[in-house]
Amino acid sequence: MPAPDRAAEARALVVGAVAIPSRSGEEAEVAAYLTNWMAGRGFEAHVDEAGNAVGERGQGPLTVLLLGHIDTVPGDIPVRVEGDVLHGRGSVDAKGSFCAFVAAVAALPEEALAGARFVCVGATEEEAPSSRGARHVVRLYRPDLVLIGEPSGWAGLTLGYKGRLVARVRVHKDNFHTAGEGTSAADDLASGWFRVREWAAGEGGEGVFDAVQATIQDLWSRTDGLAQVAEGTFGLRLPPRVSPEAAEEAVRGALSSLPGPAGVEVTFTGHERAVRHPRDNALTRALRVAIRARGGTPVFKVKTGTSDMNVVAEAWPVPTVAYGPGDSALDHTPHEHLDLREYDRTVSVLTQALTRLSATDPARS
Structure with a gap:
């Protein structure tokens, strides 16, 4: 053959x-x-x-x-x-x-x-x-x-x-008239994102592999006339010196300072070490x-x-x-x-x- x-x-x-x-x-x-x-x-x-x-x-x-x-x-x-x-x-x-x-x-x-x-x-x-x-x-x-x-x-x-961490963030609060004072659930979620991104920017290194990269994977909000809900998924790419556990602590800290009275829930997935x-x-x-x-x-x-x-x-x-x-x-x-x-x-x-x-x-x- x-x-x-x-x-x-x-x-x-x-x-x-x-x-x-x-x-x-x-x-x-x-x-x-x-x-x-x-x-x-x-x-x-x-x-x-x-x-x-x-x-x-x-x-x-x-x-x-x-x-x-x-x-x-x-x-x-x-x-x-x-x-x-x-x-x-x-x-x-x-x-x-x-x-x-x-x-x-x-x-x-x-x-x-x-x-x-x-x-x-x-x-x-x-x-x-x-x-x-x-x-x-x-x-x-x-x-x-x-x-x-x-x-x-x-x-x-x-x-x-690189390592990875995914944070799913949910903000909920009572509805209010947009002509009044205060912030919406979407405002608060956006504020939380900017604080997470600020932390990531402060963890820079020499080159992209040694830096924390932060991106929004999805983002949405809704109201039923009584309450507002905003949800977002934040993706973090982590260098070897930042563990998923350390990143989780940093994200929780960034979100803990959101203006009240709002309810904030965060769950984490994708804990991968670099x-x-x-x-x-x-x-x-x-x-x-x-x-x-x-x-x-x-x-x-x-x-x-x-x-x-x-x-x-x-x-x-x-x-x-x-x-x-x-x-x-x-x-x-x-x-x-x-x-x-x-x-x-x-x-x-x-x-x-x-x-x-x-x-x-x-x-x-």
Whole structure:
């Protein structure tokens, strides 16, 4: 039989995955597709209790865990391939990365499989506050090295992500005539927002990664003629030196000085700590060598968003890098698309890097 065209198979894999809609909480069909693909190419594959697509190859003493996510944000983008460009929701964020993981592990030589165990996990609900898939697997594995599937560009290595806190604020008070003295519930909510933003501005650092970023995610108000209610959601992106707990205390303090008599309720979600991993270890060295072998110049990055790296960092204190094809500026946009030539290079880099890592001593990784 002729040898399989691995590059064509790898492209078909990602096109097929992107063609299957999989908003957060609706990943079952794409998980089945991915596990069937892996099972047909030498993986021990299954869908786990969290709905993750899981595939394992290799029996060596080193465990490399490749954690991507297979859910997407809402937004229907017609799936099509135009030349070497794949258009579709999830092509960049982040089915492209996970499919590159799977394709690379499928292409590994037997000697690599004798030296390491490679676990590919296509996680569910990364785009939701639950991070269900990552929170499930973090209890099941103790890897020596971790790759997170997120777009970095084929020559980029992402070492860290900012933390996050989301505050939902509700102000309610008796209705009054707007010609009279006083402030509305919306006035008070706006005042609270300005105080939160003032605190954030005072927590500046050197560059955006070291600063607190504050944005309004939604804002509305209403009255029934007797009472007024205003609600807003404030999103905070946090640098490593500001914990979610410290940010929560600061937000409560800012809101505590709102004018009365008003009732203020605040709830917090998305408590994610910032994380930043070292630049030099067995994992980054293997990837840098492989990138240079393809003619690229490795570039280290940190990101202002969050990823499953934030979820697993504390439980897995091992060398970790986020890596994958695509331009992260296209995440969540109506223009999301993936250059399949870059995807090909990413698969090649990963195959070489993982082969090199299979000879690594776990005790020295």
